[in-house]
Amino acid sequence: MSDQIQIRVNGKTVSVSAGTVVAAAIAQAGQQCFRRSLKGEYRGPLCGMGICMECRVTINGQPHARSCQILCEAGMEVQTDA
Amino acid sequence: MRETLLRFEVVVVGAGPAGLAAASVAAEKGCRTALVDDTPWLGGQIWRGQQLRRRNPQAARWIDRFQKSKATLLDQCSILGPAERQTLLAEHPSGARQIQWERLILATGARELFLPFPGWTLPGNFGPGGLQSLAKHGWPVAGKRILLAGSGPLLMAVGAGLRKMGAHLVSINEQAPLHRLMSFAAQLVQRPAKLVQAADLKWTLRGTPFRYGVWPKAAHGDKQVQAVTLTDGRREWVEECDFLACGFGLVPNVELPLALTCQLRDGFVKVDERQASTVPGIYAAGELTGIGGADTALVEGKIAGLAAAGDEPGAHRLEAQRASWHQFREALKATFTLRPELSRLAAAETLVCRCEDVKFDRLKSFAGWRDAKLQTRCGMGACQGRVCGAAVRVLFGWGMESVRPPITPARIESLCQGEQKHTS
Amino acid sequence: MNQSFDVIIVGAGIVGAACAAECAEAGLKTLILDRGIVGGGTTAAGMGHIVVMDDSEAQFALTEYSRRLWLRMRETFSADVEYELCGTLWVAADDEEMAEARRKEEYYLARNTKVEILDSKEIGRVEPNLRAGLAGGLRVVDDGVVYPPCAAKFLTDKAARHGAECRSGAAVRMLLAEGGVILADGSRIVAGHSINATGPWSPELMPGLPVRKRKGHLLITDRYPGFVHHQIVELGYLKSAHSVSKDSVAFNIQPRKTGQMLIGSSRQYEAEGTEVEQDILGRMLARAIEYLPSLAKLSATRVWTGHRAATPDKLPLIGPSLEHDRVWLASGHEGLGITTSLGTGRLVADLLLGRKTEIPAEPYAPSRFAYAAVAHV
Numbered sequence: 001m002s003d004q005i006q007i008r009v010n011g012k013t014v015s016v017s018a019g020t021v022v023a024a025a026i027a028q029a030g031q032q033c034f035r036r037s038l039k040g041e042y043r044g045p046l047c048g049m050g051i052c053m054e055c056r057v058t059i060n061g062q063p064h065a066r067s068c069q070i071l072c073e074a075g076m077e078v079q080t081d082a
Numbered sequence: 083m084r085e086t087l088l089r090f091e092v093v094v095v096g097a098g099p100a101g102l103a104a105a106s107v108a109a110e111k112g113c114r115t116a117l118v119d120d121t122p123w124l125g126g127q128i129w130r131g132q133q134l135r136r137r138n139p140q141a142a143r144w145i146d147r148f149q150k151s152k153a154t155l156l157d158q159c160s161i162l163g164p165a166e167r168q169t170l171l172a173e174h175p176s177g178a179r180q181i182q183w184e185r186l187i188l189a190t191g192a193r194e195l196f197l198p199f200p201g202w203t204l205p206g207n208f209g210p211g212g213l214q215s216l217a218k219h220g221w222p223v224a225g226k227r228i229l230l231a232g233s234g235p236l237l238m239a240v241g242a243g244l245r246k247m248g249a250h251l252v253s254i255n256e257q258a259p260l261h262r263l264m265s266f267a268a269q270l271v272q273r274p275a276k277l278v279q280a281a282d283l284k285w286t287l288r289g290t291p292f293r294y295g296v297w298p299k300a301a302h303g304d305k306q307v308q309a310v311t312l313t314d315g316r317r318e319w320v321e322e323c324d325f326l327a328c329g330f331g332l333v334p335n336v337e338l339p340l341a342l343t344c345q346l347r348d349g350f351v352k353v354d355e356r357q358a359s360t361v362p363g364i365y366a367a368g369e370l371t372g373i374g375g376a377d378t379a380l381v382e383g384k385i386a387g388l389a390a391a392g393d394e395p396g397a398h399r400l401e402a403q404r405a406s407w408h409q410f411r412e413a414l415k416a417t418f419t420l421r422p423e424l425s426r427l428a429a430a431e432t433l434v435c436r437c438e439d440v441k442f443d444r445l446k447s448f449a450g451w452r453d454a455k456l457q458t459r460c461g462m463g464a465c466q467g468r469v470c471g472a473a474v475r476v477l478f479g480w481g482m483e484s485v486r487p488p489i490t491p492a493r494i495e496s497l498c499q500g501e502q503k504h505t506s
Numbered sequence: 507m508n509q510s511f512d513v514i515i516v517g518a519g520i521v522g523a524a525c526a527a528e529c530a531e532a533g534l535k536t537l538i539l540d541r542g543i544v545g546g547g548t549t550a551a552g553m554g555h556i557v558v559m560d561d562s563e564a565q566f567a568l569t570e571y572s573r574r575l576w577l578r579m580r581e582t583f584s585a586d587v588e589y590e591l592c593g594t595l596w597v598a599a600d601d602e603e604m605a606e607a608r609r610k611e612e613y614y615l616a617r618n619t620k621v622e623i624l625d626s627k628e629i630g631r632v633e634p635n636l637r638a639g640l641a642g643g644l645r646v647v648d649d650g651v652v653y654p655p656c657a658a659k660f661l662t663d664k665a666a667r668h669g670a671e672c673r674s675g676a677a678v679r680m681l682l683a684e685g686g687v688i689l690a691d692g693s694r695i696v697a698g699h700s701i702n703a704t705g706p707w708s709p710e711l712m713p714g715l716p717v718r719k720r721k722g723h724l725l726i727t728d729r730y731p732g733f734v735h736h737q738i739v740e741l742g743y744l745k746s747a748h749s750v751s752k753d754s755v756a757f758n759i760q761p762r763k764t765g766q767m768l769i770g771s772s773r774q775y776e777a778e779g780t781e782v783e784q785d786i787l788g789r790m791l792a793r794a795i796e797y798l799p800s801l802a803k804l805s806a807t808r809v810w811t812g813h814r815a816a817t818p819d820k821l822p823l824i825g826p827s828l829e830h831d832r833v834w835l836a837s838g839h840e841g842l843g844i845t846t847s848l849g850t851g852r853l854v855a856d857l858l859l860g861r862k863t864e865i866p867a868e869p870y871a872p873s874r875f876a877y878a879a880v881a882h883v
């Protein structure tokens with residue numbers, strides 16, 4: 001039984017093991033920049049515990065999802081801001 | 083879990099060491115107990131990942147003990163704030179919950195202290211604990227060059243953990259001066275378990291440059307961190323890296339205690355010898371009462387759990403153990419005090435508020451936090467001042483503002499009064 | 507220390523700030539005092555909606571006059587004031603409310619205020635997130651929004667440029683019959699006139715003043731640019747006994763320049779505390795979700811409360827107090843403080859200098875209430 005999960009990050013399919021958070025999947029997809037700040041700066045996760053709000057991305061159409069706290073689920077569609 | 087109103091005798095918030103201990107002992111004493119955590123995992127921050135990969139025997143023991151106890155786990159439940167009397171409003175992915183308590187034990191732990199310096203907002207700069215958490219949940223670190231800086235025992239612990247995951251450690255840079263670190267090391271002699279931990283760390287970190295009295299001056303990079311300028315106050319030099327893990331210690335997550343009107347002392351929740359806060363029925367344990375690490379958290383959690391369960395003698399018997407760990411806690415505080423240079427790292431153009439992009443020189447012109455907040459919106463963005471609020475305390479000496487709900491971002495529907503169905 | 511001014515304004519909220527700007531610009535030696543910071547009271551808590559209202563002729567006159575002043579000043583504002591001409595959309599849920607929309611249309615058109623009626627299809631087009639099945643609405647074109655704390659600061663800065671002095675952290679203990687004040691620290695400042703612009707706290711300086719605290723809740727969301735385009739208010743608010751009963755809620759949402767949205771509104775008497783009250787908050791949000799169903803899943807960042815200053819006839823108190831002609835009032839603006847701040851400031855300056863006011867000032871005269879207020883002597 002495979003414990004690999006397929007999700008899509010910015011349209012690209014990424015295969016991750018169960019227990020991977022979405023932020024890690026984004027990094028595995030080669031993406032360091034998750035979002036743009038108010039003035040357009042590139043940002044990525046800082047605190048890793050759901051507090052800094054810098055890891056927010058759109059998951060299954062819902063924006064502002066804190067990717068460091070959300071486990072990957074099969075078929076997830078993830079869009080980063082940057 | 084479809085019920086919207088849940089009733090317990092003892093509710094514990096936070097599934098780190100303090101919360102696990104409190105919930106376990108309260109349940110063992112026969113109290114109908116709930117342990118609430120906003121993540122799907124047990125262990126909080128310091129024992130992140132221990133549920134799956136059980137490398138820390140102490141963590142494994144407590145997770146087992148909790149799971150064997152009759153306490154109910156309410157995971158993925160974010161506390162939004164107090165509802166009516168002795169009720170907490172919480173949000174679960176499937177909907178809102180009301181959690182009623184007779185005694186409440188707060189064990190919401192701590193978060194990392196970030197201080198602004200040029201380049202600190204670049205992707206690839208993480209808190210040390212943050213990078214460790216992410217790595218445990220799949221963030222690729224094998225083969226990456228990681229530079230650690232800032233302050234606290236977390237630097238070495240995280241460094242060791244990352245190395246075991248295949249990272250290449252560029253250097254570890256502690257801002258505290260050597261003489262204080264030596265005193266701290268001397269302290270450890272009295273604590274065999276800690277000594278073993280230290281020796282293990284030393285072995286794991288062999289070959290990694292470890293410096294004291296050194297702090298970061300700037301991070302550089304095009305779209306992410308590529309290099310860091312370090313300084314010892316006299317010289318400066320640059321080291322290349324893929325990731326920077328930089329944090330200056332821990333600050334307690336006092337938002338929920340404040341929302342419940344618990345009094346603070348020196349920024350921590352004020353508690354008595356039974357871990358009772360200034361609000362009847364509410365206790366606090368762990369980093370909330372002082373940054374003392376897992377061992378302090380465990381004994382405080384046990385005392386709070388026993389006190390909440392009405393076991394006075396049991397709670398009393400643990401006082402000596404707690405006193406001993408409080409000495410360790412004091413040593414931590416004394417050793418890792420932040421040097422004044424750290425409040426001057428920000429340049430005029432350096433952002434202090436990352437959510438609203440507010441620069442240091444803009445903030446400097448205000449006399450106090452409230453004025454700065456209203457005029458610049460610093461601290462009013464998505465993180466509600468959790469990152470910049472702690473920083474401005476160090477930078478300007480500004481105190482904290484009042485806490486407004488929701489304590490963590492919530493879906494608007496969760497803040498509506500839903501239909502209440504009772505469950506007993 | 508004895509100092510002397512022509513006018514002392516107590517309270518540096520948006521109303522006091524507007525008074526200071528007008529008085530200073532008119533050449534009066536002006537001092538504005540606040541026990542806290544500029545714009546830190548009700549001004550900081552409010553929505554920043556600039557809106558014409560027609561509950562009475564006098565209310566229309568003051569709001570319309572003030573709105574014109576906002577429009578005239580538009581080009582001078584700094585970016586942080588965030589003045590947006592998004593317009594107000596009054597939403598009708600049924601035929602009864604639609605009839606009210608048409609009545610308003612007639613009323614406003616007769617007074618040269620630009621409005622347009624939208625039917626149920628059109629309202630869905632301009633605001634796609636509104637629920638289906640609404641009867642339509644009225645769009646008031648020149649209404650807008652501002653960010654109040656920066657607007658207040660803009661006005662006190664303007665006052666300072668014209669020579670006014672502004673002091674934060676200076677609480678006033680007492681208003682003197684001859685026009686000066688005594689501060690909490692015991693010092694006395696002499697002035698020709700003093701103006702009580704302390705909003706819901708006005709009765710502290712003038713016990714018996716017919717100003718009551720009216721608590722409100724607001725919620726701010728994360729950023730959802732384009733979710734709504736106008737400030738949207740339900741017409742049902744007029745039905746839901748918003749004016750008289752104890753606790754009431756009404757749907758009201760404002761898009762901010764940042765893409766965040768402010769959601770209101772609630773009104774409570776007998777609620778002196780500033781704590782967020784879950785039950786009325788829940789009712790307020792449930793009402794908002796009725797109009798904008800997809801609001802339910804959006805992220806709430808923060809909820810807070812504030813107190814409005816309410817008078818018995820919903821009109822503010824502007825002008826000399828009942829007892830002492832050197833002790834004035836600029837207070838009691840309820841939910842229209844931001845809008846009518848500029849008109850209030852102009853009226854105050856005009857009245858002080860004996861200039862002809864652009865609109866009649868009598869409807870707002872404090873003397874219309876036979877209150878037993880005593881400005882301490």
